[in-house]
Structure formats: structure tokens, C-alpha cells
Amino acid sequence: MTRQAEKSDLPRVLIVDDDMSMRLLMRASLEQAGFAVDEAEDGWEALKSFERSIPDLVFLDLVMPGMDGFATCEALKELPGGRRTPVIIMTGLEDVESVHMAFDVGADDFLTKPFNWAMLGYRARYVLRANGAMLRLAKSEARLAEAHRIAQLGSWELDLERDSFHCSPELGALLGIEDQQEPPDWSLFFESAHPEDRGMVTRVMGNALEKRKSYSLTYRLNGPGPDNRVVQHLGEVVCDGRGRPSAVVGTVQDVTELKRAEEKVKFLAYHDSLTGLANRHLFNDRTHQAIAACKRSERSMALLFLDLDRFKRINDNLGHRFGDTVLTEIARRILGVVRKCDSISRPVGGGAMPCVSRRGGDEFTILLAEITQPRDAAGVAARVLDAISQPLVVEGREVLVTASIGISLFPEDGTDLETLMKNADIAMYQAKDEGRNKLQFFNDSMNLAAAGRLTLESEIRKGLAGDEFRLFYQPLVDFLNGSILGVEALIRWDHPERGLLSPGAFISVAEESGLIFDINAWVLQTACVQIKTWQEAGLCPQRVAVNLSGEQYALERIIETVSTVLRESCIDSHVLEIELSENLVMKKEQDAALLLSRLKDLGIRIAVDDFGTGYSSLSHLKSFPIDTLKIDRAFIKDIATEGKDAAIARSIVALAHSLELDVIAEGVEMHDQAVLLGDEGCQFMQGYLFSHPLPVREISEVLRRGIPDMGIRGISTRRGG
Structure with missing residues (x-):
């Protein structure tokens, strides 16, 4: 380290005195004590030196020509860094007034001439140490004050x-x-x-x-x-x-x-973040309180379980953000009804108040504490259904929403939360089964039905794993010549205890549980394997129809299943015809055309099953890539005796022909039905008149030999012919 660098690390002192000999003596004493020293002979020179290099300490003589020590001290304190630099005044004056004046202008200490030169360095170090402590204290206080301000x-x-x-x-x-x-x-x-x-x-x-x-x-x-x-x-x-x-x-x-943050966290812990309603934790707590109060007062209460009907369609078609807006408005309507009706269940003696909660998704629960009679709960439920069903406008689009409500009563339907909730849920599903947009009280028979559904669901799973399902095939007949156009694959369940079951015994439970996707895949895969077998044996009909079930959101999964099975089975895809229910196709209005086109691109035929029972419109049919309409059996049963059914069948046939679609009548069982349909121009039919659904071995024989002549060939297709 150079001498200059060593000097710069030393504490720096500025000596201001007009007496050169005094400055020299002080310099010698302070340098010997380990200080770096600057000098100034008057106040003006002191200010310039201070600005060039701020010292750590200033020794300042009071009596100087021009700018005296008082003025110099005051000016130094106004310079940048001046208030942090201690000033020791030097005076030969003995009056106390001068010392007071010096402190008034900012001096920190004073020395009286003549000095004790041996003590000068110690005095300088003491003042620097004390000033350092004061600066650190001031800095600490400033930090503390700032922390206090921030906090x-x-x-x-x-x-x-x-x-x-x-x-x-x-x-x-x-x-x-x-x-x-x-x-x-x-x-x-x-x-x-x-x-x-x-x-x-x-x-x-x-x-x-x-x-x-x-x-x-x-x-x-x-x-x-x-x-x-x-x-x-x-x-x-x-x-x-x-x-x-x-x-x-x-x-x-x-x-x-x-x-506020604590209250928000507490609120979110017990409330639904989307709607602001109570969540299941708060609702359960309020219900426990209500049960305890009702036990004490021997009064009744009601628990309502509400589920929006087909709400998933809104999320799928219009997006989850749109769906969230709808849920928020539905929650507001429910809460508004319950608040207006809370006098019905206003507790006596400090019991639990009514409570509305969102359980999750599109499910809501309502607690009516201490009701007088069951019709009170029914009245609230009816008002809620009416409020929900009113038209709702979101982002300029009108939406119609309905709900189904199940009601369980304390103590008749349960004396604890779990039982009341389970039974209200069961009653809600019963309301859906009866057509939706309804309220339904729980009764014991529903419990048996619910238990039966759970048992059936378990048995379906076992049946799929145990290869208990079979495919039967029913011929599709050309009425003009009695030839076989194709066959429809129909699932049957060879139940180990109940025998052979038709789809009506299990399909609805499969759809509710989601097992329908596994069943669809099994039906399609089994049918395609059979198509391959018939093709290799030279027996394959022109088309093999496979009926796939599911709710409206199942169409995407059906496309995936068909694509996978066709790829794995390596059959001629034009033989396969997929039958989809009218509701399944038509209730995906915005996406249906695109999804059906994707299905059609696989090279298969598409048929709309049970036509006439759903919500089709001509504009939709024109835009959908379908090949066949199948007239629902409900319109065939009384076609020979009921004029309205005949008119409907006639209209469907005419509609199909105008759109250049094939039309097939289902459920034809009698000769007069077939004749009437033939007269209306319906060429293709299926039903017991021609053949019951048959297992593989028997239908293969029918394909080999044809349908027996039943006296219908050659019948005129002109009315009255």
C-alpha cells in the first residue's frame, strides 16, 4: 500500500485558523496521533476545502479576520455532509456567551487556548467516537421510524x-x-x-x-x-x-x-368462491346445529338437494366462463327466494337459520330449519324452481335453465346429516327420472330403488369383466323383394341369475354411471369382429348397424371409440352403420355438424334412431351428414288404426325422400303395418314380422338362406293397390 493510500484511510481533520504557527503545531500533534490533516487560514478557504473533501472533524478558531468562526461554523453546517461532521471551536475568549453562541450555530465541542498538545489527539478521537455513536443512533432511529411508518x-x-x-x-x-x-x-x-x-x-x-x-x-x-x-x-x-x-x-x-385478509380467508374457508354461498363445510355445520335444535324443540326441518338439469350442455357449448356466470345468477335467485321465505322456517329460541350452499358443480343444498309442515318445504322448493326457470340473459344470449329438487324431512327421513343428505339426493334423482324441473319428497321405496341401482351398477361391471354380454342381430328387410339389406346389432345381457336381459333393464344405469362408454366399446368391437368373420365367409350383408348410447356429451367419446375399433379390426368401413339417438345428435346443435362430419370421415354410414321423438328441425337435418332415418316404433304400433301416427310416419318418409335419405321403420310386427308403410313409400323395415333378434349362429343361417316368404312380396306400394 502506498503512503498516499495509507493517508487516505486515516481519519481526516480540517484545521481552520488564521495563525500559521498554531496550524503547524496542531498538524504535528494530530498527525502524530494518526490523523490526516487539511488546513485553511480563513472561513472562505475552509468552505472550499470542505466541499473538495468532507473531513471527519473540524477544528475552528472563533476569532478570524473577515468571516469569523461563528459565521464559518454556520456556513459549514449548511454544506452537504456538514450536519454530520462535528466542529470543535477553539477560543482564547473566556466569556461563556461566546461558547453559547458557538453551540447555537452548530458547534459540537470547544477547546480553550492554550492547548495541552499531548491530549489534543485524544480529544479528537473522543469527539469522533461520540459523533459516530450519535450518527449510528440517528440512523437506527430513522430506520425504526420508517419501519413504524411502513407497519x-x-x-x-x-x-x-x-x-x-x-x-x-x-x-x-x-x-x-x-x-x-x-x-x-x-x-x-x-x-x-x-x-x-x-x-x-x-x-x-x-x-x-x-x-x-x-x-x-x-x-x-x-x-x-x-x-x-x-x-x-x-x-x-x-x-x-x-x-x-x-x-x-x-x-x-x-x-x-x-x-380484512383474515376475514377474507375465513370467508373463503366457509363460502363458495364463485357464488359467495355457504360451502359444504358451513352448510354441514349449520345443519348439525339445526338438527340439535329440532331435537330439543321436537320440531321438523327440511333439507333440499337441487341439481340443475343438463347443465353440462351449457359448459360444453358455451364455455365454462359463461357457465360460471349462469351459476352465479342461479345462486342469486335461490338465495333471494329463501330470504323472502325464511319466515317459514324462522327458528324459535335461537335455532339455526335457513342456509343455502353450493356443494360443487351445479349442485346446491337448502336448509329449512324448524318448519311447521312438509308443504312449507314444498312451497319454497316450488318458488325456487320457478325462479330458476325464468329466462336468463348472459352476454346477450338468452338461456333457459331448469332444476330438479329432492326433499328429505327430519325426523321422518333421517335424524343425522348423512342420512338426510343421502335421501334428499335420492329424491332429486327421482325428480329427474320423472321428467326434470320437478320437486320430489323422499320415501322409503326410493331407498330400495337406489340400492337396486347401486347393485345393478356393480353387476354390470362384473358382467363386462366376466364376458356375460352377447350380441343378437335383427334383419333389416327390403320390403319390395323380401331380401336382407342388413342387420342391426342388439346387446343382450346373459345375467347369471336373471337370465337374458334386454337393454331396457340396464342401459339407463350404465349411462348414469359412465359404464356406457365401456359397453359402447364392447358392442362396437364385437360387431366389427363378426363383420370380419362374415366378410371372410362371404356372408356379410350390405350394412351392419350398431346402436351406440350415451348422453349428449358422449359424441366425442363415440368418435374416438369408432376410430380405434375400425383401425384395429381392419374391416371395410362402409359396411358399418352407427345408429345415434335423435336426442344425442340434435342437442349438440353447435358442434353436431362438425362432430358428425368427423364420424362420417371414417367411411361409415350414420343413422338417426328413434326419429320423431326428439327435437330435430329440417335445418339441422339438411346440415348433418346422415344417411338414414329410422321411424320410432311408437309411431308404428298403431299406424293401421291411429290416424295421427299414420300422418307422422307419412311425414317422416316424405322428409327422408326429400333429403335423399334411406328410411327404415322399426317395430313392424303385423302385415297391415307393413302394407301401410309400403304404400307410403317406406322400402326398408325391421321387426318381429320378419325376425326376432337372433344369436350369431342363427342369424348367420338367415343370411345364408334369406327370410322365409311370408306372403308380402309383390304387394303394391301404391295406396289401395
């Missing part, structure tokens, strides 16, 4: 012996008294507290002073507007050596945002 934390002290009160600026700002002219006193805490909290503040603080113990309390400040600030107030009594209270000290912190 909105104020401090205070009450001196009981002097009866004086002091509070920090942060506390003054917090309590709104920073501009107050008179000094604050102890009473400001009581005056600043909200009127409803003032008694508590007075009591707690008085009790702490009396019993000499610390305290903590949280209360609202008295401010304008409804949103009062909330503070946390901590205090502690300080006792003297004899154990008597001598002071009380404490802090007050603004915790408004913290309290």
Missing part, C-alpha cells in the same frame, strides 16, 4: 409520576391528531375508540393499570364512513424499584388490512 405502528408512554403523556408521530397520524395544537393526553385512546368499543378499551386499560399487568386488545377507531380502521393495542405497566407503577408504555398498530 403503521405508533408508540406511546404515560409517565405516572410526572403525569405526562408522549406519543410518536406515527401514533399521532394513526389517531388523526398530528395537527392538534395542544399536546395529547391519556384520554385520546378512549376518545379515538369506536363508541361500541369504547367501554371495552376503558375497562381493559383500567384493569391493567390497577393490576399492574400487560394487556392486548383489538378495536375499531372512531372515523368517518362505515369502514372504520382497526388497531391492535399492546400496553405494559412499568414499576419503580418499590414495585409501584411509574409508567405505562405501549404500541398501537393499524391492522385493518390484516383483519
Whole structure:
């Protein structure tokens, strides 16, 4: 390290004196004591030197020509860094007034000439050490004050012996008294507290002073507007050596945002974030309270389980954001009805109040505490259904929503939450089974039915795993010549205990449980394997129809299943015809054309099954890539005797021909039905008149030999012919 660098690391002293000999002597003494020294012979030169290099300490003579020491000291303190640099005045004056004047202009210490040269260095180091401590203390206090400001934390002290009160600026700002002219006193805490909290503040603080113990309390400040600030107030009594209270000290912190955050977290813990309704945790707690109250008062209560009808269609077609908006509005309507009707179930003697919750998805529950009679619950449920079913406009689009509600009663349908909830859920599904947009009270027979559905679901799973399902085939007959156009694959369940079951015995449960996707895949795969076998044996008909079931959201899965099975079976895809129910196709209005086109691109034929029972429109049929319409058997049964059924069948045939589609009549069982259909131009038919559904071996024989002549060939297809 160079000598210059060593010198720059030393504490720097500026000597200001017009006496050169004094400056030289001081320099020698201070350099020997380990200081770097700068000199100035007058005030102006001192200011310039200070600006060039701020010293750590200044020795300043008071009596100088021109700018004296008083003016120089005052000017130095105004320079950048001046207030942090200690100034020791040097004077030969003995009057105390000069010393007072020097301190008034910013001096930190003084020396009287002549000096003790041996002590000069020690004096300089003492002043520097004391100044360093003061600077560190000031910095620490500034940091503490800034921390208090950021934390909105104020401090205070009450001196009981002097009866004086002091509070920090942060506390003054917090309590709104920073501009107050008179000094604050102890009473400001009581005056600043909200009127409803003032008694508590007075009591707690008085009790702490009396019993000499610390305290903590949280209360609202008295401010304008409804949103009062909330503070946390901590205090502690300080006792003297004899154990008597001598002071009380404490802090007050603004915790408004913290309290708001805590309230929000608490709210979210017990409420649904989307709708603001109670969540299942809060609802369960309220229901437990209501049950306990009803047991004490021997009164009744009702639990309503509500599920929106076909709500998934809204999410699938219009998006989840749109669906969330609908759910929020539905929640508002339900809550509005329950609030208007809460006098029906207003508890006596402090019981639980009515409660509405969103269980999740599109499920809601309603607690009606302490009702008088079951019809009270039915009345509320009916009003809720009516409110939900009113048209709803979201983003300029009108939406119609309905719901199904199940009702269970305490104590008739259960005396605990789990039983009441289960039974209301069962009743809700019964309402859906009866057509939706209904309310349904629980009864014991529903429990048996629900248990039966669960058992059946388990048996279906076992049946799929145990190869208990079979495919039977029913011929599709060309009425003009009696030839076989194709066959329809129909699933049967060879149940180990109940024997051979048709789809009506299990398909609805399969659809509810989601097992329908596994069944669809099995039916399609089994049918394609059989098509391959017939093709290799030269027996394959022109088409093999496979009926695939499912709710409206199943179409995507059906496309995936068909694509996979065709790829694995390597059959001629044009032989395969997929039959989809009219509702399945038509209730995906926006996506149906695209999805059906994807299905058609696989090279298969598409038929609309049970046509005439759903919601089709001509515009939809024109845009869909379908090949065949199948007239539902409901219109065939009485076609020979019921004019309306005949008119419907006639219209469907005409519609199919106008769209250049094949038309097949299902459920033809009698000759007069076939003749009438033939006269109307329906060429293709299937039903018991021609053949029952047959197992593989028997249908293969029919394909080999043809349908027996039943006297229908050659019948005129002209009415009256």
C-alpha cells in the first residue's frame, strides 16, 4: 500500500485558523496521533476545502479576520455532509456567551487556548467516537421510524409520576391528531375508540393499570364512513424499584388490512368462491346445529338437494366462463327466494337459520330449519324452481335453465346429516327420472330403488369383466323383394341369475354411471369382429348397424371409440352403420355438424334412431351428414288404426325422400303395418314380422338362406293397390 493510500484511510481533520504557527503545531500533534490533516487560514478557504473533501472533524478558531468562526461554523453546517461532521471551536475568549453562541450555530465541542498538545489527539478521537455513536443512533432511529411508518405502528408512554403523556408521530397520524395544537393526553385512546368499543378499551386499560399487568386488545377507531380502521393495542405497566407503577408504555398498530385478509380467508374457508354461498363445510355445520335444535324443540326441518338439469350442455357449448356466470345468477335467485321465505322456517329460541350452499358443480343444498309442515318445504322448493326457470340473459344470449329438487324431512327421513343428505339426493334423482324441473319428497321405496341401482351398477361391471354380454342381430328387410339389406346389432345381457336381459333393464344405469362408454366399446368391437368373420365367409350383408348410447356429451367419446375399433379390426368401413339417438345428435346443435362430419370421415354410414321423438328441425337435418332415418316404433304400433301416427310416419318418409335419405321403420310386427308403410313409400323395415333378434349362429343361417316368404312380396306400394 502506498503512503498516499495509507493517508487516505486515516481519519481526516480540517484545521481552520488564521495563525500559521498554531496550524503547524496542531498538524504535528494530530498527525502524530494518526490523523490526516487539511488546513485553511480563513472561513472562505475552509468552505472550499470542505466541499473538495468532507473531513471527519473540524477544528475552528472563533476569532478570524473577515468571516469569523461563528459565521464559518454556520456556513459549514449548511454544506452537504456538514450536519454530520462535528466542529470543535477553539477560543482564547473566556466569556461563556461566546461558547453559547458557538453551540447555537452548530458547534459540537470547544477547546480553550492554550492547548495541552499531548491530549489534543485524544480529544479528537473522543469527539469522533461520540459523533459516530450519535450518527449510528440517528440512523437506527430513522430506520425504526420508517419501519413504524411502513407497519403503521405508533408508540406511546404515560409517565405516572410526572403525569405526562408522549406519543410518536406515527401514533399521532394513526389517531388523526398530528395537527392538534395542544399536546395529547391519556384520554385520546378512549376518545379515538369506536363508541361500541369504547367501554371495552376503558375497562381493559383500567384493569391493567390497577393490576399492574400487560394487556392486548383489538378495536375499531372512531372515523368517518362505515369502514372504520382497526388497531391492535399492546400496553405494559412499568414499576419503580418499590414495585409501584411509574409508567405505562405501549404500541398501537393499524391492522385493518390484516383483519380484512383474515376475514377474507375465513370467508373463503366457509363460502363458495364463485357464488359467495355457504360451502359444504358451513352448510354441514349449520345443519348439525339445526338438527340439535329440532331435537330439543321436537320440531321438523327440511333439507333440499337441487341439481340443475343438463347443465353440462351449457359448459360444453358455451364455455365454462359463461357457465360460471349462469351459476352465479342461479345462486342469486335461490338465495333471494329463501330470504323472502325464511319466515317459514324462522327458528324459535335461537335455532339455526335457513342456509343455502353450493356443494360443487351445479349442485346446491337448502336448509329449512324448524318448519311447521312438509308443504312449507314444498312451497319454497316450488318458488325456487320457478325462479330458476325464468329466462336468463348472459352476454346477450338468452338461456333457459331448469332444476330438479329432492326433499328429505327430519325426523321422518333421517335424524343425522348423512342420512338426510343421502335421501334428499335420492329424491332429486327421482325428480329427474320423472321428467326434470320437478320437486320430489323422499320415501322409503326410493331407498330400495337406489340400492337396486347401486347393485345393478356393480353387476354390470362384473358382467363386462366376466364376458356375460352377447350380441343378437335383427334383419333389416327390403320390403319390395323380401331380401336382407342388413342387420342391426342388439346387446343382450346373459345375467347369471336373471337370465337374458334386454337393454331396457340396464342401459339407463350404465349411462348414469359412465359404464356406457365401456359397453359402447364392447358392442362396437364385437360387431366389427363378426363383420370380419362374415366378410371372410362371404356372408356379410350390405350394412351392419350398431346402436351406440350415451348422453349428449358422449359424441366425442363415440368418435374416438369408432376410430380405434375400425383401425384395429381392419374391416371395410362402409359396411358399418352407427345408429345415434335423435336426442344425442340434435342437442349438440353447435358442434353436431362438425362432430358428425368427423364420424362420417371414417367411411361409415350414420343413422338417426328413434326419429320423431326428439327435437330435430329440417335445418339441422339438411346440415348433418346422415344417411338414414329410422321411424320410432311408437309411431308404428298403431299406424293401421291411429290416424295421427299414420300422418307422422307419412311425414317422416316424405322428409327422408326429400333429403335423399334411406328410411327404415322399426317395430313392424303385423302385415297391415307393413302394407301401410309400403304404400307410403317406406322400402326398408325391421321387426318381429320378419325376425326376432337372433344369436350369431342363427342369424348367420338367415343370411345364408334369406327370410322365409311370408306372403308380402309383390304387394303394391301404391295406396289401395
